[in-house]
Amino acid sequence: MSKRNKMPGLRLKNGIWHIEKRSQYAPGGWLRESTGVSGRTEAEQKLIRRLAEIQEEAKQQAAAVYTFEAAALRYLEDIAQSSSAETIAIHLDQLFVYIGALPLEQVHDGTLKPFVDERLRLGKAPKSINNAIGTASAVLNRAARVWRNEQGLPWLKQAPPKLSRLSLKGCQKRPYPLSWEEQDRLFSRLPRHLADAAMFAVNTGCREQEVCQLRWAWEVKLDDLSTFAFVLPESITKTSTERVVVLNTVAKAVVDSRRGIHEDFVFTYRGNPVGKLRTSAWIRAWTKAGLPTDSTILKGVHNLRHTFGRRLRGAAVPLETRKALLGHASGDITTHYSAAELGELLDAAEKVTDRGRAQSPTLTVIKRQKEESVGKLPEMRGKVSGC
Known part of the structure; x- marks a missing residue:
């Protein structure tokens, strides 16, 4: 009868098996915790389950999807003391209707087009629309280059797209001083x-x-x-x-x-x-x-x-x-x-x-x-x- 190989990563302490195993998915590279059981076979089963759990958790966190609205609210927290915070909040509130629920990866010229078309239909100035687009761009840039999740990964894992602005040539309205x-x-x-x-x-x-x-x-x-x-x-x-x-x-x-x-x-x-x-x-x-x-x-x-x-x-x-x-x-x-x-x-x-x-x-x-x-x-x- 052959001797069963024992799974490494378990240590018996005061009659209870404890996990002490290296794992690239565990914080600090080590999984250290008690199994709560005294039987070796049961402890090995718990170790297998825990390794699978932390691997799945890491994969889910790495694939975390952040919506534009979540990123925009984080951005407002960052600039709360800015004199332009109120104006930026108004721009973001207008954008939420069109792209608020979208993942950051899906914010681009195509998904912004309905917003631009509607604002133009309402007679809004191109400069005002461009300011809102600039705010969206600022959110995407910060998500890609500044913010990180618990695993150190960026909120936006790809380079932020360059959002197109409307041409202001010939669109600026002339002031009308009153008599x-x-x-x-x-x-x-x-x-x-x-x-x-x-x-x-x-x-x-x-x-x-x-x-x-x-x-x-x-x-x-x-x-x-x-x-x-x-x-x-x-x-x-x-x-x-x-x-x-x-x-x-x-x-x-x-x-x-x-x-x-x-x-x-x-x-x-x-x-x-x-x-x-x-x-x-x-x-x-x-x-x-x-x-x-x-x-x-x-x-x-x-x-x-x-x-x-x-x-x-x-x-x-x-x-x-x-x-x-x-x-x-x-x-x-x-x-x-x-x-x-x-x-x-x-x-x-x-x-x-x-x-x-x-x-x-x-x-x-x-x-x-x-x-x-x-x-x-x-x-x-x-x-x-x-x-």
Whole structure:
């Protein structure tokens, strides 16, 4: 009778068999645990089962499938402190409908096409669509190059695909600075909460989210000038630097009219901060005011910022002062301005309230050209608006 060969990897300790066996699938390369049995044959059977189990577990983990949604949520955790996190979250929320449930390996131009087609159908700007595609690309790159699972394998095991962007050539919409008459027609058709916010924007040059997120806590008294200003934190400005916003008499009157309505936010609607200004109410008012609906014209709130800038220029405000008022200056905050410098900014901002002086250069040239030759009006307007 031949002697049975004993399976290596078992050691008897205090009457119980323990597994001590090398395995490339076990953490650290060793499988060490008790079988809980005293019989050698039963212990060998348990060892065989455990080796098969950890091998299968390793294979499943190596073949782990991560969806785009799971990766996107991980990405949001990574960038939570970024000033652009909120905007990125909006892009991802739009993408989830189309590619959220797909494995990362299946995200490419083909699977993104329904998203792109639908956004174009809704009239969204190519730049906005490209920003969303860029966000998807950032998620894929991080999944392939940064994140690793417990086995040290990347979330995306292949090189991330290059996602195609839309061509912006000929797609950029032209800004439309408002005349005083157009401003009156538009604002008179807006509900109060939007009209107040729009009046503030056109007198300060603030961007949409700078207006929507404006807080009373950011108000700063300027004792030497007997007025006040707002200092916007770097978390909401496009340049990621603090920005001082001085108020002319019109903007100041708007802010004063909002006092006591909400404890934290200046511009609110039904007890909540205004989320955005370009709502259906804004679009209806724009159309009813008889403003251009041409697809090449920018119809959004950003026109108010262009209007403010053009009126500053029309009032002969120097370039450096215009840049400071529009938040293009690099890192200056209230404490870096002398009283004289703040006074200069206030004087410049006040000039845009003078309807006879603060005319948009674009509109002035158009009017003059129309008087000279009505037939050449479209050509002239296109040239001036693009400058």
